[in-house]
Amino acid sequence: MFHIHIVDRSNRGAYRDELEQHYRLRHEIYVGERGWHNLARPDGREVDAFDTEDAVYLLGILPGKGVVAGSRLVPSLKPHLMSEVFPQLAPQGVPRANDIFEWTRIFVVPALRRPGSPCLAAGIVYCGIVEFCLQRGVSQLSIVCETYWIDRLAKLGWSPRPLGRPIEHRGETIIGLMVDTGEAALETTRQAYAISHSVLWAQRHQDPSRSGDFHYTAGAATGG
Numbered sequence: 758m759f760h761i762h763i764v765d766r767s768n769r770g771a772y773r774d775e776l777e778q779h780y781r782l783r784h785e786i787y788v789g790e791r792g793w794h795n796l797a798r799p800d801g802r803e804v805d806a807f808d809t810e811d812a813v814y815l816l817g818i819l820p821g822k823g824v825v826a827g828s829r830l831v832p833s834l835k836p837h838l839m840s841e842v843f844p845q846l847a848p849q850g851v852p853r854a855n856d857i858f859e860w861t862r863i864f865v866v867p868a869l870r871r872p873g874s875p876c877l878a879a880g881i882v883y884c885g886i887v888e889f890c891l892q893r894g895v896s897q898l899s900i901v902c903e904t905y906w907i908d909r910l911a912k913l914g915w916s917p918r919p920l921g922r923p924i925e926h927r928g929e930t931i932i933g934l935m936v937d938t939g940e941a942a943l944e945t946t947r948q949a950y951a952i953s954h955s956v957l958w959a960q961r962h963q964d965p966s967r968s969g970d971f972h973y974t975a976g977a978a979t980g981g
């Protein structure tokens with residue numbers, strides 16, 4: 758499988774090609790597959806107002822294939838989707854703090870998805886998100902998402918909490934959520950996918966005692 762590379766303002770230059778590939782994949786997936794036509798761009802790159810220097814990308818990179826999964830995290834103290842576009846999802850105020858990031862744009866390429874059964878590729882991204890948060894002192898994530906994510910995230914042990922009532926938007930029912938990203942969330946997420954080691958690329962290289970790949974037990978994964 759693959760590891761998660763953390764790409765932020767400090768190492769963006771080294772990941773120029775992978776970031777480009779990821780913007781194009783986002784266009785294929787969100788515009789082409791999900792039909793979010795408001796995100797369509799003639800250059801075939803899905804880039805929005807929150808793809809700024811402050812955005813952190815978690816890219817799943819498979820050697821020889823390139824980017825196969827990804828997600829985006831934006832500090833909540835900076836402009837983000839909930840603060841700028843959907844503040845109505847948090848009627849008591851959009852949560853903003855140093856230790857809160859907004860999570861958007863998770864994807865796995867279709868070839869690695871496993872409809873109807875646990876998808877290790879998605880599990881790697883979920884674990885990478887929580888590991889990133891633990892590393893950077895991020896204790897909660899805010900999310901603008903469709904309501905089906907509430908059950909999904911509860912199963913992962915992220916304790917989703919609605920910030921308000923759902924609304925209808927472009928044919929989807931969306932809601933604002935907060936989730937926890939502490940050690941307990943990492944433990945339950947790893948268990949759900951039978952992942953036993955760090956999925957982060959940098960982590961693996963900082964610790965030479967770790968083996969060349971992380972381990973999981975095929976067949977032991979649970980959850981959707």
Ligand code: COA
Binds near residue numbers: 866905909
């Ligand atoms: N509407 C309603 N339910 C949905 C759904 C949708 N659009 N997409 C998925 N679900 C349900 C599935 O039916 C499944 O239910 P189950 O657990 O009862 O079987 C559950 O949610 C999990 O779906 P699945 O896609 O298998 O989850 P995953 O964790 O393996 O992968 C993604 C999640 C997001 C990585 C993957 O679906 C993907 O790459 N999708 C395209 C990009 C996208 O839509 N991202 C989300 C918005 S940013």
